[in-house]
Amino acid sequence: MQESEIKNVFESATPAPENMDIKHELEQKVYLVGGELKTWNGPVQDVYSPVCVKEGNEYVRKRLGSFPVLTEAESMEALQAAQSAYDLGRGEWPTMPVKKRIQHMLNFVKLMKEQKQEVVNYLMWEIGKNYPDSEKEFDRTVEYIIDTTEALKNLDRNSSRIEKKGDIYAQIRRGPFGIVACMGPYNYPLNETFALLIPALIMGNVVIFKPARHGVLLMHPLLKAFKDSFPKGVINVIYGSGRATIGALMKTGKIDVFAFIGNSESANVIKKSHPKPNRLRSILGLEAKNPAIVLADADIELAVNECISGSLSFNGQRCTALKVLFVHESIVEEFNKKFVAKLESLKMGMPWEKGVMITPLPEKDKPEQMKALIDDAVEKGAKVINKNGGTINASFMYPAVIYPVNSTMRLYHEEQFGPVVPIRSFRNISEPIQYMVDSNFGQQVSIFGTDSDEIADLVDPLVNQVCRVNVNCQCQRGPDAFPFNGRKDSAEGTLSVTAALRVFSIRTMVALKDNEVNKKIASEMLDQRKSKFFSTDYLL
Ligand code: G3H
Numbered sequence: 001m002q003e004s005e006i007k008n009v010f011e012s013a014t015p016a017p018e019n020m021d022i023k024h025e026l027e028q029k030v031y032l033v034g035g036e037l038k039t040w041n042g043p044v045q046d047v048y049s050p051v052c053v054k055e056g057n058e059y060v061r062k063r064l065g066s067f068p069v070l071t072e073a074e075s076m077e078a079l080q081a082a083q084s085a086y087d088l089g090r091g092e093w094p095t096m097p098v099k100k101r102i103q104h105m106l107n108f109v110k111l112m113k114e115q116k117q118e119v120v121n122y123l124m125w126e127i128g129k130n131y132p133d134s135e136k137e138f139d140r141t142v143e144y145i146i147d148t149t150e151a152l153k154n155l156d157r158n159s160s161r162i163e164k165k166g167d168i169y170a171q172i173r174r175g176p177f178g179i180v181a182c183m184g185p186y187n188y189p190l191n192e193t194f195a196l197l198i199p200a201l202i203m204g205n206v207v208i209f210k211p212a213r214h215g216v217l218l219m220h221p222l223l224k225a226f227k228d229s230f231p232k233g234v235i236n237v238i239y240g241s242g243r244a245t246i247g248a249l250m251k252t253g254k255i256d257v258f259a260f261i262g263n264s265e266s267a268n269v270i271k272k273s274h275p276k277p278n279r280l281r282s283i284l285g286l287e288a289k290n291p292a293i294v295l296a297d298a299d300i301e302l303a304v305n306e307c308i309s310g311s312l313s314f315n316g317q318r319c320t321a322l323k324v325l326f327v328h329e330s331i332v333e334e335f336n337k338k339f340v341a342k343l344e345s346l347k348m349g350m351p352w353e354k355g356v357m358i359t360p361l362p363e364k365d366k367p368e369q370m371k372a373l374i375d376d377a378v379e380k381g382a383k384v385i386n387k388n389g390g391t392i393n394a395s396f397m398y399p400a401v402i403y404p405v406n407s408t409m410r411l412y413h414e415e416q417f418g419p420v421v422p423i424r425s426f427r428n429i430s431e432p433i434q435y436m437v438d439s440n441f442g443q444q445v446s447i448f449g450t451d452s453d454e455i456a457d458l459v460d461p462l463v464n465q466v467c468r469v470n471v472n473c474q475c476q477r478g479p480d481a482f483p484f485n486g487r488k489d490s491a492e493g494t495l496s497v498t499a500a501l502r503v504f505s506i507r508t509m510v511a512l513k514d515n516e517v518n519k520k521i522a523s524e525m526l527d528q529r530k531s532k533f534f535s536t537d538y539l540l
Contacts, residue, residue: 034081035232085233176204189215295449310474442487
Protein backbone atom coordinates (compact mmCIF):
# COMPACT_ATOMS: atom_id res chain seq x y z
CA MET A 1 0.00 0.00 0.00
CA GLN A 2 1.40 3.42 -0.94
CA GLU A 3 1.76 5.92 1.87
CA SER A 4 -0.14 8.50 -0.20
CA GLU A 5 -3.17 6.15 -0.38
CA ILE A 6 -3.20 5.92 3.41
CA LYS A 7 -2.76 9.66 3.83
CA ASN A 8 -5.70 10.24 1.42
CA VAL A 9 -7.99 7.56 2.82
CA PHE A 10 -10.63 10.08 3.95
CA GLU A 11 -10.13 12.51 1.09
CA SER A 12 -10.52 9.87 -1.61
CA ALA A 13 -13.55 8.22 0.01
CA THR A 14 -16.73 7.96 -2.01
CA PRO A 15 -19.72 9.50 -0.18
CA ALA A 16 -22.01 7.11 1.68
CA PRO A 17 -24.99 6.02 -0.42
CA GLU A 18 -28.29 7.67 0.50
CA ASN A 19 -29.70 4.60 2.34
CA MET A 20 -26.56 4.16 4.47
CA ASP A 21 -26.03 7.80 5.33
CA ILE A 22 -26.79 9.55 8.60
CA LYS A 23 -28.13 12.96 7.74
CA HIS A 24 -28.82 14.55 11.11
CA GLU A 25 -27.07 14.52 14.45
CA LEU A 26 -29.06 12.60 17.06
CA GLU A 27 -29.28 14.28 20.45
CA GLN A 28 -30.49 11.23 22.33
CA LYS A 29 -32.13 12.57 25.47
CA VAL A 30 -34.14 9.64 26.74
CA TYR A 31 -33.53 6.61 28.92
CA LEU A 32 -35.90 3.77 29.70
CA VAL A 33 -36.88 3.16 33.30
CA GLY A 34 -40.01 1.54 34.69
CA GLY A 35 -41.64 1.31 31.26
CA GLU A 36 -41.26 5.05 30.67
CA LEU A 37 -39.00 6.90 28.27
CA LYS A 38 -37.77 9.63 30.58
CA THR A 39 -36.21 12.83 29.31
CA TRP A 40 -32.76 13.80 30.55
CA ASN A 41 -31.73 17.41 30.75
CA GLY A 42 -28.34 16.94 32.42
CA PRO A 43 -24.85 16.49 30.98
CA VAL A 44 -24.43 14.52 27.76
CA GLN A 45 -21.56 12.82 26.00
CA ASP A 46 -20.83 13.66 22.38
CA VAL A 47 -20.59 10.78 19.95
CA TYR A 48 -18.03 10.97 17.17
CA SER A 49 -17.69 8.54 14.31
CA PRO A 50 -14.34 6.96 13.47
CA VAL A 51 -15.04 8.31 9.96
CA CYS A 52 -13.40 11.69 9.44
CA VAL A 53 -14.94 14.44 7.32
CA LYS A 54 -13.49 17.70 6.09
CA GLU A 55 -13.93 20.69 8.35
CA GLY A 56 -12.07 23.76 7.10
CA ASN A 57 -8.70 22.46 6.04
CA GLU A 58 -8.57 19.34 8.13
CA TYR A 59 -10.28 15.99 8.48
CA VAL A 60 -11.99 15.45 11.83
CA ARG A 61 -14.25 12.73 13.25
CA LYS A 62 -17.84 13.32 12.15
CA ARG A 63 -20.12 14.23 15.05
CA LEU A 64 -23.09 11.85 15.20
CA GLY A 65 -24.90 13.26 18.23
CA SER A 66 -24.91 12.73 21.99
CA PHE A 67 -26.32 10.55 24.77
CA PRO A 68 -27.15 11.17 28.44
CA VAL A 69 -24.53 10.84 31.15
CA LEU A 70 -26.76 9.65 33.96
CA THR A 71 -25.78 9.66 37.60
CA GLU A 72 -26.14 7.34 40.55
CA ALA A 73 -29.63 8.79 41.16
CA GLU A 74 -30.98 7.48 37.82
CA SER A 75 -29.29 4.12 38.41
CA MET A 76 -31.17 3.88 41.69
CA GLU A 77 -34.38 4.80 39.86
CA ALA A 78 -33.72 1.91 37.47
CA LEU A 79 -33.00 -0.38 40.40
CA GLN A 80 -36.28 0.53 42.04
CA ALA A 81 -38.17 -0.13 38.80
CA ALA A 82 -36.43 -3.49 38.39
CA GLN A 83 -37.08 -4.43 42.02
CA SER A 84 -40.75 -3.68 41.75
CA ALA A 85 -41.06 -5.62 38.45
CA TYR A 86 -39.30 -8.64 39.95
CA ASP A 87 -40.95 -8.24 43.35
CA LEU A 88 -38.59 -10.81 44.88
CA GLY A 89 -39.69 -13.43 42.41
CA ARG A 90 -43.40 -12.72 42.78
CA GLY A 91 -43.76 -10.20 39.94
CA GLU A 92 -45.77 -10.70 36.78
CA TRP A 93 -42.70 -11.40 34.64
CA PRO A 94 -40.86 -14.01 36.77
CA THR A 95 -44.09 -15.93 37.35
CA MET A 96 -45.39 -15.60 33.80
CA PRO A 97 -45.83 -18.88 31.88
CA VAL A 98 -43.01 -19.51 29.42
CA LYS A 99 -45.43 -19.41 26.49
CA LYS A 100 -46.40 -15.83 27.31
CA ARG A 101 -42.82 -14.71 27.87
CA ILE A 102 -41.99 -16.09 24.43
CA GLN A 103 -44.87 -14.08 22.93
CA HIS A 104 -43.46 -10.88 24.43
CA MET A 105 -40.05 -11.72 22.99
CA LEU A 106 -41.42 -12.46 19.52
CA ASN A 107 -43.27 -9.19 19.58
CA PHE A 108 -39.98 -7.47 20.40
CA VAL A 109 -38.23 -9.15 17.42
CA LYS A 110 -41.01 -8.01 15.13
CA LEU A 111 -40.58 -4.38 16.24
CA MET A 112 -36.80 -4.70 16.19
CA LYS A 113 -36.81 -5.87 12.56
CA GLU A 114 -38.70 -2.72 11.57
CA GLN A 115 -35.71 -0.68 12.81
CA LYS A 116 -33.08 -2.66 10.90
CA GLN A 117 -31.84 0.00 8.49
CA GLU A 118 -31.41 2.64 11.17
CA VAL A 119 -29.66 0.28 13.61
CA VAL A 120 -27.32 -1.05 10.91
CA ASN A 121 -26.42 2.48 9.80
CA TYR A 122 -25.57 3.53 13.35
CA LEU A 123 -23.54 0.35 13.84
CA MET A 124 -21.53 1.21 10.75
CA TRP A 125 -21.06 4.91 11.56
CA GLU A 126 -20.45 4.54 15.30
CA ILE A 127 -17.87 1.75 15.28
CA GLY A 128 -16.66 1.71 11.66
CA LYS A 129 -17.74 -1.88 10.99
CA ASN A 130 -18.17 -2.42 7.26
CA TYR A 131 -21.73 -2.46 5.97
CA PRO A 132 -22.06 -6.22 5.20
CA ASP A 133 -20.70 -7.10 8.66
CA SER A 134 -22.96 -4.53 10.34
CA GLU A 135 -25.92 -6.04 8.53
CA LYS A 136 -24.74 -9.53 9.45
CA GLU A 137 -24.54 -8.48 13.12
CA PHE A 138 -28.17 -7.37 13.02
CA ASP A 139 -29.44 -10.47 11.19
CA ARG A 140 -27.40 -12.80 13.40
CA THR A 141 -28.96 -11.17 16.45
CA VAL A 142 -32.50 -11.58 15.14
CA GLU A 143 -31.75 -15.23 14.40
CA TYR A 144 -30.26 -15.63 17.89
CA ILE A 145 -33.45 -14.35 19.49
CA ILE A 146 -35.66 -16.65 17.44
CA ASP A 147 -33.39 -19.64 18.13
CA THR A 148 -33.52 -18.74 21.83
CA THR A 149 -37.32 -18.90 21.86
CA GLU A 150 -37.17 -22.34 20.19
CA ALA A 151 -34.54 -23.56 22.65
CA LEU A 152 -36.68 -22.40 25.55
CA LYS A 153 -39.67 -24.27 24.17
CA ASN A 154 -37.58 -27.44 24.15
CA LEU A 155 -36.32 -26.80 27.66
CA ASP A 156 -39.86 -26.28 28.86
CA ARG A 157 -41.11 -29.42 27.09
CA ASN A 158 -38.38 -31.49 28.75
CA SER A 159 -39.38 -30.08 32.12
CA SER A 160 -43.10 -30.63 31.76
CA ARG A 161 -43.11 -34.03 33.42
CA ILE A 162 -43.11 -35.42 36.90
CA GLU A 163 -40.23 -37.73 37.84
CA LYS A 164 -40.11 -40.28 40.61
CA LYS A 165 -36.97 -41.35 42.50
CA GLY A 166 -37.40 -43.54 45.56
CA ASP A 167 -40.55 -42.31 47.28
CA ILE A 168 -40.30 -38.72 46.01
CA TYR A 169 -42.23 -37.27 43.09
CA ALA A 170 -40.60 -34.12 41.67
CA GLN A 171 -40.99 -31.59 38.96
CA ILE A 172 -37.77 -29.78 38.08
CA ARG A 173 -37.74 -26.56 36.08
CA ARG A 174 -35.41 -23.62 35.65
CA GLY A 175 -36.27 -20.36 37.37
CA PRO A 176 -34.78 -16.83 37.24
CA PHE A 177 -32.19 -15.36 39.64
CA GLY A 178 -33.56 -11.82 39.90
CA ILE A 179 -31.99 -8.57 38.75
CA VAL A 180 -29.35 -8.72 36.02
CA ALA A 181 -26.94 -5.82 35.35
CA CYS A 182 -25.81 -6.09 31.75
CA MET A 183 -23.08 -4.39 29.70
CA GLY A 184 -21.78 -5.42 26.27
CA PRO A 185 -18.61 -4.64 24.28
CA TYR A 186 -18.13 -1.93 21.64
CA ASN A 187 -17.01 -4.34 18.90
CA TYR A 188 -20.36 -6.18 18.87
CA PRO A 189 -22.54 -3.61 20.62
CA LEU A 190 -25.74 -5.21 19.41
CA ASN A 191 -25.05 -8.92 19.06
CA GLU A 192 -22.96 -9.64 22.12
CA THR A 193 -25.08 -7.43 24.33
CA PHE A 194 -28.28 -9.10 23.17
CA ALA A 195 -26.69 -12.55 23.52
CA LEU A 196 -26.65 -11.71 27.26
CA LEU A 197 -29.77 -9.63 27.63
CA ILE A 198 -32.21 -11.80 25.67
CA PRO A 199 -31.63 -15.12 27.51
CA ALA A 200 -31.57 -13.22 30.82
CA LEU A 201 -34.98 -11.72 30.09
CA ILE A 202 -36.64 -14.78 28.63
CA MET A 203 -35.74 -16.86 31.68
CA GLY A 204 -37.78 -14.46 33.83
CA ASN A 205 -35.07 -12.16 35.15
CA VAL A 206 -35.39 -8.39 34.95
CA VAL A 207 -32.58 -6.38 33.40
CA ILE A 208 -30.79 -3.07 33.85
CA PHE A 209 -28.74 -2.55 30.73
CA LYS A 210 -26.08 0.02 29.93
CA PRO A 211 -24.80 0.18 26.35
CA ALA A 212 -21.09 -0.13 25.52
CA ARG A 213 -18.64 2.80 25.26
CA HIS A 214 -19.13 2.99 21.49
CA GLY A 215 -22.24 1.86 19.67
CA VAL A 216 -24.68 3.71 21.92
CA LEU A 217 -26.92 5.63 19.53
CA LEU A 218 -27.80 2.41 17.71
CA MET A 219 -29.89 1.44 20.74
CA HIS A 220 -32.06 4.53 20.36
CA PRO A 221 -34.37 3.04 17.68
CA LEU A 222 -34.87 -0.01 19.91
CA LEU A 223 -35.90 1.78 23.10
CA LYS A 224 -39.53 2.08 22.05
CA ALA A 225 -39.57 -1.57 20.94
CA PHE A 226 -38.37 -2.55 24.43
CA LYS A 227 -40.92 -0.28 26.07
CA ASP A 228 -43.79 -1.62 23.96
CA SER A 229 -42.86 -5.30 24.27
CA PHE A 230 -42.25 -5.94 27.96
CA PRO A 231 -44.09 -5.17 31.21
CA LYS A 232 -42.81 -2.01 32.90
CA GLY A 233 -39.52 -2.32 34.77
CA VAL A 234 -38.59 -5.64 33.13
CA ILE A 235 -36.02 -3.96 30.89
CA ASN A 236 -34.40 -0.68 31.90
CA VAL A 237 -31.83 1.09 29.73
CA ILE A 238 -29.47 3.60 31.32
CA TYR A 239 -26.49 5.57 29.98
CA GLY A 240 -23.23 6.92 31.36
CA SER A 241 -19.99 5.56 32.69
CA GLY A 242 -20.00 1.89 33.66
CA ARG A 243 -18.42 2.49 37.03
CA ALA A 244 -20.80 5.36 37.93
CA THR A 245 -23.97 3.52 36.86
CA ILE A 246 -23.45 -0.25 37.09
CA GLY A 247 -20.78 0.23 39.81
CA ALA A 248 -23.30 2.15 41.94
CA LEU A 249 -25.90 -0.58 41.42
CA MET A 250 -23.45 -3.26 42.48
CA LYS A 251 -22.67 -1.47 45.76
CA THR A 252 -26.31 -1.82 46.83
CA GLY A 253 -25.96 -5.62 46.94
CA LYS A 254 -29.27 -5.89 45.09
CA ILE A 255 -27.86 -7.18 41.80
CA ASP A 256 -28.12 -10.94 41.40
CA VAL A 257 -26.28 -11.40 38.10
CA PHE A 258 -23.50 -9.37 36.48
CA ALA A 259 -23.43 -10.07 32.73
CA PHE A 260 -20.57 -8.34 30.98
CA ILE A 261 -18.39 -8.67 27.91
CA GLY A 262 -15.40 -6.35 27.95
CA ASN A 263 -12.13 -5.90 29.80
CA SER A 264 -11.26 -7.58 33.08
CA GLU A 265 -10.08 -4.37 34.72
CA SER A 266 -13.60 -2.86 34.70
CA ALA A 267 -15.22 -6.23 35.39
CA ASN A 268 -13.14 -6.81 38.50
CA VAL A 269 -13.68 -3.35 39.96
CA ILE A 270 -17.44 -3.63 39.45
CA LYS A 271 -17.65 -7.21 40.68
CA LYS A 272 -15.65 -6.50 43.82
CA SER A 273 -17.97 -3.69 44.84
CA HIS A 274 -20.85 -6.15 45.46
CA PRO A 275 -21.11 -6.56 49.24
CA LYS A 276 -22.55 -10.09 49.06
CA PRO A 277 -20.22 -12.03 46.74
CA ASN A 278 -21.97 -15.37 47.28
CA ARG A 279 -25.22 -13.99 45.95
CA LEU A 280 -23.69 -12.56 42.79
CA ARG A 281 -23.44 -14.73 39.68
CA SER A 282 -21.10 -13.43 36.99
CA ILE A 283 -21.22 -14.22 33.32
CA LEU A 284 -18.17 -12.65 31.77
CA GLY A 285 -16.43 -12.60 28.39
CA LEU A 286 -12.98 -11.02 28.88
CA GLU A 287 -9.59 -10.77 27.17
CA ALA A 288 -8.06 -13.43 24.94
CA LYS A 289 -4.84 -13.93 23.01
CA ASN A 290 -5.74 -16.74 20.63
CA PRO A 291 -2.69 -18.17 18.84
CA ALA A 292 -2.51 -19.79 15.42
CA ILE A 293 -0.06 -22.68 15.06
CA VAL A 294 0.96 -23.26 11.45
CA LEU A 295 2.68 -26.65 11.11
CA ALA A 296 5.40 -27.49 8.58
CA ASP A 297 3.02 -29.46 6.34
CA ALA A 298 0.18 -26.91 6.43
CA ASP A 299 -1.64 -25.87 3.28
CA ILE A 300 -0.05 -22.43 3.20
CA GLU A 301 -2.68 -20.74 1.00
CA LEU A 302 -5.44 -21.90 3.31
CA ALA A 303 -3.51 -20.97 6.46
CA VAL A 304 -2.75 -17.50 5.08
CA ASN A 305 -6.38 -16.86 4.11
CA GLU A 306 -7.71 -17.98 7.49
CA CYS A 307 -5.01 -16.09 9.41
CA ILE A 308 -5.69 -12.90 7.45
CA SER A 309 -9.37 -13.00 8.20
CA GLY A 310 -8.76 -14.35 11.72
CA SER A 311 -6.38 -11.54 12.62
CA LEU A 312 -7.74 -8.62 10.64
CA SER A 313 -11.54 -8.92 10.30
CA PHE A 314 -12.96 -5.75 11.82
CA ASN A 315 -9.33 -4.56 12.11
CA GLY A 316 -8.50 -7.23 14.69
CA GLN A 317 -11.07 -5.85 17.15
CA ARG A 318 -12.62 -9.22 18.03
CA CYS A 319 -12.06 -11.11 21.24
CA THR A 320 -11.74 -14.25 19.12
CA ALA A 321 -9.19 -12.70 16.73
CA LEU A 322 -5.91 -14.53 16.11
CA LYS A 323 -3.52 -12.37 18.12
CA VAL A 324 -0.22 -14.17 17.65
CA LEU A 325 0.86 -16.49 14.81
CA PHE A 326 3.36 -19.31 15.45
CA VAL A 327 4.68 -20.54 12.09
CA HIS A 328 7.08 -23.47 11.64
CA GLU A 329 10.56 -22.22 10.79
CA SER A 330 10.72 -24.30 7.60
CA ILE A 331 7.84 -22.37 6.02
CA VAL A 332 7.89 -19.05 7.84
CA GLU A 333 9.55 -17.15 4.99
CA GLU A 334 7.01 -18.33 2.43
CA PHE A 335 4.13 -17.81 4.88
CA ASN A 336 5.22 -14.23 5.68
CA LYS A 337 5.59 -13.37 1.99
CA LYS A 338 2.15 -14.69 1.16
CA PHE A 339 0.59 -13.15 4.27
CA VAL A 340 1.93 -9.70 3.39
CA ALA A 341 0.86 -10.07 -0.27
CA LYS A 342 -2.64 -11.02 0.81
CA LEU A 343 -2.77 -8.11 3.25
CA GLU A 344 -1.76 -5.74 0.45
CA SER A 345 -4.68 -6.94 -1.63
CA LEU A 346 -7.19 -6.01 1.09
CA LYS A 347 -9.28 -2.99 0.37
CA MET A 348 -9.12 -0.17 2.87
CA GLY A 349 -11.52 2.71 3.08
CA MET A 350 -14.83 3.80 4.51
CA PRO A 351 -17.17 1.15 5.96
CA TRP A 352 -19.83 1.64 3.27
CA GLU A 353 -17.41 1.12 0.38
CA LYS A 354 -17.86 -2.15 -1.45
CA GLY A 355 -15.43 -4.92 -0.51
CA VAL A 356 -13.70 -2.81 2.15
CA MET A 357 -12.01 -4.64 5.03
CA ILE A 358 -9.66 -2.16 6.73
CA THR A 359 -11.63 0.72 8.19
CA PRO A 360 -11.11 3.57 10.72
CA LEU A 361 -10.95 2.71 14.43
CA PRO A 362 -13.60 3.90 16.93
CA GLU A 363 -11.37 4.23 20.02
CA LYS A 364 -9.67 7.60 20.10
CA ASP A 365 -6.40 6.35 21.59
CA LYS A 366 -6.22 3.06 19.67
CA PRO A 367 -3.74 4.11 16.92
CA GLU A 368 -1.33 5.47 19.56
CA GLN A 369 -1.70 2.33 21.69
CA MET A 370 -0.93 0.16 18.65
CA LYS A 371 2.06 2.35 17.82
CA ALA A 372 3.44 1.89 21.35
CA LEU A 373 3.21 -1.91 20.97
CA ILE A 374 4.93 -1.79 17.58
CA ASP A 375 7.68 0.56 18.85
CA ASP A 376 8.33 -1.73 21.80
CA ALA A 377 8.72 -4.77 19.51
CA VAL A 378 10.94 -2.88 17.03
CA GLU A 379 13.14 -1.60 19.85
CA LYS A 380 13.62 -5.19 20.96
CA GLY A 381 14.62 -6.49 17.53
CA ALA A 382 11.46 -7.16 15.50
CA LYS A 383 10.65 -5.58 12.13
CA VAL A 384 7.51 -4.29 10.48
CA ILE A 385 7.60 -6.58 7.46
CA ASN A 386 4.87 -5.00 5.34
CA LYS A 387 5.34 -1.72 3.52
CA ASN A 388 3.86 1.20 5.44
CA GLY A 389 2.56 -1.15 8.15
CA GLY A 390 1.48 0.87 11.18
CA THR A 391 1.07 4.15 9.25
CA ILE A 392 -1.51 6.29 11.01
CA ASN A 393 -3.84 8.87 9.54
CA ALA A 394 -6.11 10.28 12.30
CA SER A 395 -8.47 7.41 13.26
CA PHE A 396 -7.14 5.13 10.54
CA MET A 397 -4.21 2.77 10.90
CA TYR A 398 -2.81 0.57 8.18
CA PRO A 399 -2.22 -2.95 9.65
CA ALA A 400 1.30 -3.84 10.72
CA VAL A 401 2.82 -7.32 10.50
CA ILE A 402 5.60 -7.73 13.07
CA TYR A 403 8.29 -10.42 12.79
CA PRO A 404 10.00 -12.02 14.65
CA VAL A 405 8.36 -11.43 18.01
CA ASN A 406 9.81 -12.88 21.19
CA SER A 407 8.89 -13.22 24.83
CA THR A 408 10.54 -9.94 25.83
CA MET A 409 8.03 -7.96 23.75
CA ARG A 410 4.66 -6.68 24.93
CA LEU A 411 3.03 -7.90 21.72
CA TYR A 412 3.93 -11.48 22.62
CA HIS A 413 1.83 -11.41 25.81
CA GLU A 414 -0.64 -8.52 25.64
CA GLU A 415 -3.94 -8.56 23.81
CA GLN A 416 -3.60 -5.91 21.10
CA PHE A 417 -7.27 -5.82 19.99
CA GLY A 418 -6.33 -3.90 16.86
CA PRO A 419 -4.64 -4.12 13.43
CA VAL A 420 -1.24 -5.50 14.46
CA VAL A 421 -0.23 -9.08 13.63
CA PRO A 422 2.74 -10.53 15.55
CA ILE A 423 4.43 -13.57 13.99
CA ARG A 424 6.97 -15.89 15.59
CA SER A 425 8.67 -18.94 14.09
CA PHE A 426 9.12 -22.20 16.00
CA ARG A 427 11.26 -25.29 15.56
CA ASN A 428 9.76 -27.56 18.17
CA ILE A 429 6.01 -27.86 18.73
CA SER A 430 6.63 -27.73 22.47
CA GLU A 431 7.23 -23.95 22.05
CA PRO A 432 3.68 -22.90 21.11
CA ILE A 433 2.25 -25.47 23.52
CA GLN A 434 4.33 -24.01 26.35
CA TYR A 435 3.18 -20.53 25.30
CA MET A 436 -0.41 -21.60 25.81
CA VAL A 437 0.31 -23.36 29.10
CA ASP A 438 2.00 -20.21 30.44
CA SER A 439 -0.62 -17.81 29.08
CA ASN A 440 -3.15 -16.13 31.36
CA PHE A 441 -5.74 -16.53 28.62
CA GLY A 442 -7.54 -19.67 27.51
CA GLN A 443 -10.18 -18.99 24.89
CA GLN A 444 -9.31 -20.71 21.55
CA VAL A 445 -6.48 -21.79 19.24
CA SER A 446 -6.25 -22.47 15.50
CA ILE A 447 -3.99 -25.21 14.21
CA PHE A 448 -3.07 -25.61 10.56
CA GLY A 449 -1.66 -28.86 9.21
CA THR A 450 -2.44 -31.90 7.06
CA ASP A 451 -1.15 -34.87 9.06
CA SER A 452 -3.81 -36.45 11.27
CA ASP A 453 -1.19 -37.93 13.66
CA GLU A 454 0.33 -34.54 14.29
CA ILE A 455 -3.06 -32.84 14.62
CA ALA A 456 -4.23 -35.52 17.07
CA ASP A 457 -1.06 -35.06 19.15
CA LEU A 458 -1.87 -31.36 19.37
CA VAL A 459 -5.61 -31.63 19.94
CA ASP A 460 -5.24 -33.69 23.09
CA PRO A 461 -3.03 -31.34 25.12
CA LEU A 462 -4.68 -28.18 23.73
CA VAL A 463 -8.32 -28.94 24.55
CA ASN A 464 -7.31 -28.62 28.19
CA GLN A 465 -5.66 -25.24 27.63
CA VAL A 466 -8.51 -23.56 25.74
CA CYS A 467 -12.16 -24.27 25.09
CA ARG A 468 -12.09 -24.57 21.31
CA VAL A 469 -9.38 -26.02 19.09
CA ASN A 470 -10.03 -24.98 15.48
CA VAL A 471 -8.50 -27.21 12.85
CA ASN A 472 -7.57 -25.47 9.59
CA CYS A 473 -9.82 -22.54 10.32
CA GLN A 474 -9.69 -19.26 12.20
CA CYS A 475 -10.99 -18.80 15.74
CA GLN A 476 -14.56 -17.58 16.04
CA ARG A 477 -17.59 -17.51 18.26
CA GLY A 478 -20.16 -18.88 15.80
CA PRO A 479 -22.23 -20.79 14.98
CA ASP A 480 -24.13 -19.51 18.02
CA ALA A 481 -25.47 -22.97 18.78
CA PHE A 482 -21.95 -23.97 19.87
CA PRO A 483 -20.50 -23.14 23.30
CA PHE A 484 -18.62 -19.87 23.61
CA ASN A 485 -16.45 -19.62 26.73
CA GLY A 486 -12.88 -19.55 27.96
CA ARG A 487 -10.52 -20.88 30.60
CA LYS A 488 -8.26 -18.97 33.03
CA ASP A 489 -8.76 -15.18 32.82
CA SER A 490 -10.74 -15.25 29.55
CA ALA A 491 -14.29 -15.88 30.73
CA GLU A 492 -16.73 -16.96 33.39
CA GLY A 493 -19.68 -19.08 32.30
CA THR A 494 -20.56 -20.60 28.94
CA LEU A 495 -22.74 -18.96 26.32
CA SER A 496 -24.53 -20.58 23.39
CA VAL A 497 -28.19 -20.44 22.47
CA THR A 498 -28.99 -23.25 24.92
CA ALA A 499 -26.18 -22.73 27.48
CA ALA A 500 -27.20 -19.09 27.97
CA LEU A 501 -30.66 -20.20 29.08
CA ARG A 502 -28.95 -22.25 31.76
CA VAL A 503 -26.51 -19.62 33.01
CA PHE A 504 -29.31 -17.11 33.53
CA SER A 505 -31.46 -19.53 35.51
CA ILE A 506 -31.29 -21.98 38.36
CA ARG A 507 -32.90 -25.39 38.76
CA THR A 508 -35.77 -25.22 41.13
CA MET A 509 -38.21 -28.02 41.97
CA VAL A 510 -41.36 -29.10 43.70
CA ALA A 511 -41.03 -32.41 45.57
CA LEU A 512 -43.82 -34.52 47.06
CA LYS A 513 -43.47 -37.65 49.15
CA ASP A 514 -45.44 -40.55 47.73
CA ASN A 515 -48.50 -40.84 49.95
CA GLU A 516 -52.26 -40.64 49.49
CA VAL A 517 -52.63 -37.00 50.51
CA ASN A 518 -49.89 -35.89 48.13
CA LYS A 519 -51.25 -37.99 45.27
CA LYS A 520 -54.58 -36.24 45.67
CA ILE A 521 -52.92 -32.79 45.87
CA ALA A 522 -50.76 -33.47 42.81
CA SER A 523 -53.63 -34.81 40.73
CA GLU A 524 -55.89 -31.87 41.55
CA MET A 525 -53.13 -29.34 40.85
CA LEU A 526 -52.38 -30.95 37.50
CA ASP A 527 -55.94 -31.77 36.40
CA GLN A 528 -57.32 -28.37 37.28
CA ARG A 529 -54.17 -26.51 36.18
CA LYS A 530 -53.89 -24.82 39.56
CA SER A 531 -50.15 -23.99 39.32
CA LYS A 532 -48.11 -22.42 36.52
CA PHE A 533 -44.96 -24.20 37.72
CA PHE A 534 -46.32 -27.60 38.72
CA SER A 535 -47.84 -28.47 35.38
CA THR A 536 -47.46 -31.10 32.68
CA ASP A 537 -48.79 -28.89 29.88
CA TYR A 538 -46.76 -29.42 26.72
CA LEU A 539 -45.71 -26.25 24.94
CA LEU A 540 -46.71 -26.45 21.29
O1 G3H B 1 -15.40 -10.12 20.25
C1 G3H B 1 -15.61 -11.32 20.32
C2 G3H B 1 -16.73 -11.95 19.60
O2 G3H B 1 -17.44 -12.85 20.40
C3 G3H B 1 -16.28 -12.62 18.39
O3 G3H B 1 -17.32 -13.15 17.70
O4 G3H B 1 -15.98 -14.75 16.40
O5 G3H B 1 -18.29 -14.16 15.71
O6 G3H B 1 -16.44 -12.50 15.50
P1 G3H B 1 -16.98 -13.68 16.22
